[in-house]
Amino acid sequence: MKKNYGPVYSLPLGLWITIFFIVPTCIIFIYSFLTKATYGGVQWQFSLEGYKALANTSFINVVWITVYISVISTFLTVLFAIPTAYYIARNKHKNQLLLLVIIPFWTNFLIRVYAWIAILGNNGFVNNILVKLGVIDTYIQFLYNQYAVILVIIYTYLPYAILPLYSSIEKFDFSLLEAARDLGATKAQAFFKVLLPNIKGGLATSILFTFIPALGSYVIPMLVGGKDSMMLGNIISRELTTTRNWPLASSISVVLTVITMIGVLLFLKLNKNNLESIKKLVVREKAGEESI
Amino acid sequence: MKKFLTFAFFVLAVLLVLTSCNKQPEKLYVYNWANYIPQEVVQSFEKEYNCDVVYDFYSSNEEMYAKLKAGGTGYDIIFPSADYAQIMINEDMLEKLDKAKVPNLSNIEQSSLMKMSYDINQQYCLPYMIGSTGLAVNTKYVKEYDHSWTIFERSDLKGKMSLLDDMRETLGAALKFLGYSVNTVKEAELEQAKQLVLKWKENILKFDGLSNAKNYANSEYYVIHGYGDSIFLELDEEMLKNTDYFIPKEGGTLWIDNMVMLKNSKHKELAYKFMNYIYEPKIYAQISDYVQLPSINIPAREFITVQPMYKEGELDNCELIMDLGKDIELYNKVWQEIRMQN
Numbered sequence: 001m002k003k004n005y006g007p008v009y010s011l012p013l014g015l016w017i018t019i020f021f022i023v024p025t026c027i028i029f030i031y032s033f034l035t036k037a038t039y040g041g042v043q044w045q046f047s048l049e050g051y052k053a054l055a056n057t058s059f060i061n062v063v064w065i066t067v068y069i070s071v072i073s074t075f076l077t078v079l080f081a082i083p084t085a086y087y088i089a090r091n092k093h094k095n096q097l098l099l100l101v102i103i104p105f106w107t108n109f110l111i112r113v114y115a116w117i118a119i120l121g122n123n124g125f126v127n128n129i130l131v132k133l134g135v136i137d138t139y140i141q142f143l144y145n146q147y148a149v150i151l152v153i154i155y156t157y158l159p160y161a162i163l164p165l166y167s168s169i170e171k172f173d174f175s176l177l178e179a180a181r182d183l184g185a186t187k188a189q190a191f192f193k194v195l196l197p198n199i200k201g202g203l204a205t206s207i208l209f210t211f212i213p214a215l216g217s218y219v220i221p222m223l224v225g226g227k228d229s230m231m232l233g234n235i236i237s238r239e240l241t242t243t244r245n246w247p248l249a250s251s252i253s254v255v256l257t258v259i260t261m262i263g264v265l266l267f268l269k270l271n272k273n274n275l276e277s278i279k280k281l282v283v284r285e286k287a288g289e290e291s292i
Numbered sequence: 293m294k295k296f297l298t299f300a301f302f303v304l305a306v307l308l309v310l311t312s313c314n315k316q317p318e319k320l321y322v323y324n325w326a327n328y329i330p331q332e333v334v335q336s337f338e339k340e341y342n343c344d345v346v347y348d349f350y351s352s353n354e355e356m357y358a359k360l361k362a363g364g365t366g367y368d369i370i371f372p373s374a375d376y377a378q379i380m381i382n383e384d385m386l387e388k389l390d391k392a393k394v395p396n397l398s399n400i401e402q403s404s405l406m407k408m409s410y411d412i413n414q415q416y417c418l419p420y421m422i423g424s425t426g427l428a429v430n431t432k433y434v435k436e437y438d439h440s441w442t443i444f445e446r447s448d449l450k451g452k453m454s455l456l457d458d459m460r461e462t463l464g465a466a467l468k469f470l471g472y473s474v475n476t477v478k479e480a481e482l483e484q485a486k487q488l489v490l491k492w493k494e495n496i497l498k499f500d501g502l503s504n505a506k507n508y509a510n511s512e513y514y515v516i517h518g519y520g521d522s523i524f525l526e527l528d529e530e531m532l533k534n535t536d537y538f539i540p541k542e543g544g545t546l547w548i549d550n551m552v553m554l555k556n557s558k559h560k561e562l563a564y565k566f567m568n569y570i571y572e573p574k575i576y577a578q579i580s581d582y583v584q585l586p587s588i589n590i591p592a593r594e595f596i597t598v599q600p601m602y603k604e605g606e607l608d609n610c611e612l613i614m615d616l617g618k619d620i621e622l623y624n625k626v627w628q629e630i631r632m633q634n
Contacts (some may be wrong), residue, residue, distance in 0.1 A: 038618050039379050040361045058632035116501070122512050143512075144498050179345045206341060230631060234622075241354035242459065243624040 023255070026203040026241065040244040044099035050251035059235075066231045069146060069221075077161045077210045078203070080154070085165035085202075090174070098166065099161050109156065112224050116152050117143060117250045120224075144226035157213060161206035162170040168202025170197075204271055208264060215260055232256050312487040317522040319344045320562045323367040325549070326351055327525050328421075330582040331343055337569050351502070352458075360385065360554075368557040369566060374548045375460070377417045378410040378615040387417040387553040393564035394418065396571030400557060404588040408548060410614060417550035418567055423585045424539045424546050424600065425461050426572035428523050430514040440623050441469040441540045443515055444492035453515040454507070455497035456490060463547040465517065474545050474611045477619040486626045493630065520601045521583040537601045543609030 032044040053059075064122075088097045104112060109220045120142035127139040137247035142148060172195065180190040196203070220235030232252060239288045322334075324348040334345050348367070349594050350356040353376040360367075360380075372380060380386050386473040391397060404422055408629045411417045425444060429437055433452075439623050444453060464474035466485035476482065493499075497513065508516045509526040514521065527535060551570065553563050570574060577595030580587040616623070620626055 038620075039383050040358065052483075058629060062632055106352065117507075121507075121510055123510050227493065227496070235632075241352070241358045241622070243626070244354075 001043070003029060003130070009057035018221060028250045028253050029216060032254050033246055034165050034247050036245050036247050038244070040246060043247050047247065050245075050247035053245075053248050054251060054255065062230055062232060063255070063259070065146070066215060066217075066230070069149055069153070069213055069217075069231065073150045073157070073214050074207055074211040076150070076266060077154045077157055078165075078206055081165050081206055082203075084158075085162050086168050088162070088166055089172075094170075097146060098163075101162050110219065111155070111221060113152060115147075116224060120148065143224055144229075146225070146229050147222040148226075149217070149221050149229045149231075152224050153210075153217060156212040156220065160213075164202045164205035164209065165199065166202075168199040173199050193196040195264040200271065204267065207267065212260055215263075317343045318559060318562055320345055320559050320566055321346045321348070321367045322369045322566070323348045323350065324369075324371045327522065328371065328549075328583065329579055333570075333575055333578055336575075337566060340567055340569070341562065345566075365554075365556055366558075367554055368563045369558045370451050370552050370554060371420055371549050372552060373613070374408070374410050374550070375613050377550045377552060377617040380552065381411065381416050382615075385555055387555045387557060387560065388415055389418065389553065390564070393561075394568045394571065396568045399571050399573060399576070399589045399591050401588055401590050404548075407546070407612060408550075409612065411550075411593075417552050418571075419588060420549045420551050420570070421580075421583065421585050422546070422548045422588055422607070423520065424537040424544050424602075424607050425456070425465075425517065425519055426537055426544060428508060428516050428518065428520070429536045430508070430511065430531075430534055431536050433511070433514045439538045439541050439544055441465055444495055447495055449515060450495045451497045451568060452512050452513055453496045453503050453517075454498055454500040455489075455517045456504070457495050457501040459623050461545055462499070463623060463627065464516065464611075464613060465540075466492070468544055469542045470541075470609065471513070471542075473614060477615045477616060477622060479622060482622055482626050486630060489630050490633070499631065503545065521585060524601060539602055539606045539610065543607070545610065546607060546610035546612045550613065 020082075031042055033046055033048070034050075035044050035047040036047040036049065084101075088101070091097055117124070121127070122139040122143075124142075126142070130136045131139070131205050176194050176198070179191050180194045181187070185193065212269055214292065217231050218237060221229045221231045221234055232255070236249050236252050236256070238246045239252065310383075320343055322345055324347065329340075330593040334347060337343075338345055350359070353373050356370065356372065359380070376387075391414065397414070400419060404419055405414065407422065408414065408417065408419060427441075427443065429443070430591055435447075435451065438453070443449070444455070455465075463482070463485050466488040467474050467476055467481065470481070470484055470488065472478075472481045472485070500507065500513075500516075501518075504513065504516045504518050505523045507513050508518075508523060509528070509531055523535075523537065524532070551567050553560065557563055570579070571589060573589060574595050575592035576587060576589040576592040577597075580589070580592060580596055580600070581598040584598055584601045586602070586604045587596055
């Protein structure tokens with residue numbers, strides 16, 4: 001009998017996920033139902049205060065801003081990522097271009113955000129050039145608003161969206177596009193009905209890779225956001241440090257996790273039908289190959 | 293056999309590394325605000341006492357406290373402000389000091405020690421610096437202005453100003469302007485302060501405690517509310533000439549930063565030496581010159597070469613921020629309403 005080594009092989013990863021992901025999430029979940037201690041930490045006494053404090057309009061407003069910023073930035077990121085990934089996949093110099101996508105990671109993330117401040121500031125690069133060219137008389141206020149937050153989120157997560165799209169587009173059989181065109185599809189139809197369904201997996205990954213971290217943004221709204229750009233991440237950190245309300249910080253984290261999960265599940269469900277049909281297609285193709 | 297030899301060699305190597313550690317000079321772990329002590333002072337201390345100072349920075353009391361509370365250990369000396377020093381005393385995190393080991397404490401002026409209402413007789417805390425949070429105005433762009441908090445009501449400076457993202461400081465400023473105590477726990481007074489800050493909020497670009505000094509140096513802001521020492525460090529010659537730093541005439545918040553020793557400190561003797569060293573007149577003068585704050589060390593005043601950014605008399609109108617225990621909830625609530633309202 002063949003021995004099953006599966007559990008043994010997956011043990012390190014399983015342990016890793018249990019210790020550094022499942023256990024902390026459980027701790028946060030438990031803390032959210034405890035009583036706040038005045039000087040930080042928690043008292044071991046059941047309480048719903050952490051959740052009661054969430055039921056006010058200003059908090060719901062922040063949830064709305066967070067979801068709004070994340071959805072818009074994810075949409076735009078993927079919109080920019082598809083043509084880029086397509087171009088790279090069809091280019092002779094694929095590897096060099098992929099390297100260019102990865103290059104930003106060589107610089108620390110925080111420094112790149114500060115670089116945006118230097119570029120878009122009132123005395124920054126862009127404003128100076130525009131003033132010199134006489135396009136504008138005085139500076140334009142680019143920074144410290146929601147648009148700046150969206151811009152920097154797009155900039156930050158674009159590589160994460162391009163890479164999975166690239167890998168699925170690269171595997172795509174481009175002769176299918178020609179076939180579609182031969183059969184009378186317009187360019188747009190060929191793109192939407194043939195290419196897009198076939199790269200659905202990469203598309204889903206890139207959407208999730210952008211949406212999930214965008215929801216948890218903390219540094220970006222803090223540095224380039226303004227009075228109107230407080231996101232959930234910022235409130236969590238405020239509750240944990242300034243107000244020392246750990247149960248509230250935990251309950252907001254739980255809310256964030258739930259929003260993320262709802263987003264992901266909803267998205268996967270919408271995709272399920274398509275994914276299933278692709279799977280069936282693949283199975284059928286394989287079966288066909290074997291019979292030949 | 294070969295495997296065993298490799299293993300034995302490895303063990304030997306590890307032991308060698310471990311024992312060589314013991315011969316190294318003693319280490320002192322200091323956790324302090326960023327840019328609060330000149331590097332030369334630390335280096336000369338290391339030389340004089342043949343030790344290594346391991347230096348770590350924080351940018352807010354909250355950050356430091358959250359780290360310690362979440363189990364961060366290993367530090368010997370920390371520099372909390374009055375309200376957090378008070379909390380740490382209450383939470384039994386601090387070592388009771390043996391003042392005989394810090395003879396230079398006699399250099400510190402009595403009137404400053406008197407201000408330390410949270411630790412009378414300095415049982416746990418030794419004062420490091422005393423100062424106030426003020427306003428910096430760029431006189432190149434803002435020609436006429438009052439030395440007053442009312443500058444935040446000027447709509448002609450809309451989008452060119454910032455207030456600290458710190459509820460005690462900003463609400464404290466508003467409370468002081470209204471003639472109340474910065475430690476008030478009266479809801480009606482806090483409500484008035486909230487309305488005032490909401491009015492100021494219309495004219496500021498953002499609540500900024502992280503990059504306000506940098507943005508001021510880039511002329512992004514013309515008026516900022518902030519800590520003088522962190523602002524001045526960012527300014528070049530020209531900006532220094534164009535900057536007027538003052539404490540508004542209505543007064544403001546007073547802060548006292550302290551040197552404290554953690555209860556679980558492992559290098560207490562060396563920590564005492566460090567505290568005493570800081571109080572040496574020449575050394576304290578060097579620090580005072582660096583942060584441009586008035587010296588509370590009397591003999592050190594002879595050695596001061598840099599004009600402090602304000603005179604001590606200006607602090608008379610300022611009030612110390614104290615820990616409010618459970619009543620801090622009142623501030624949390626008001627501040628949350630201010631920050632989350634669009």
